[in-house]
Amino acid sequence: MCQTCQCQTDTQPSTSSAVPVSAASRDFTVSGMTCGHCVTSVREEVSEVAGVESVDVDLTSGRLTVTGENVSDDAVKTAVAVAGYEVV
Numbered sequence: 001m002c003q004t005c006q007c008q009t010d011t012q013p014s015t016s017s018a019v020p021v022s023a024a025s026r027d028f029t030v031s032g033m034t035c036g037h038c039v040t041s042v043r044e045e046v047s048e049v050a051g052v053e054s055v056d057v058d059l060t061s062g063r064l065t066v067t068g069e070n071v072s073d074d075a076v077k078t079a080v081a082v083a084g085y086e087v088v
């Protein structure tokens with residue numbers, strides 16, 4: 001059981017779709033993610049940020065890659081916080 005999001009699954013995150021090379025992307029590091037459900041929570045919240053075209057989350061490294069034009073760093077950090085995690 002995941003102690004962070006309290007889910008009962010240890011399902012690994014699904015592989016993300018390919019990121020367009022032309023789009024701007026930036027990386028964040030998210031602390032606290034420990035299972036695929038954590039990854040899904042972060043991905044869902046961040047994908048709703050204005051301008052975001054795709055979201056890639058690597059559970060092992062905690063790396064969050066956001067792709068899209070004119071995406072606000074603060075908005076991404078807020079979305080991660082809403083999901084229950086923290087950008088470090």
Ligand SMILES: [Cu+2]
Nearest residue numbers: 002005035038
């Ligand atoms: Cu979890």
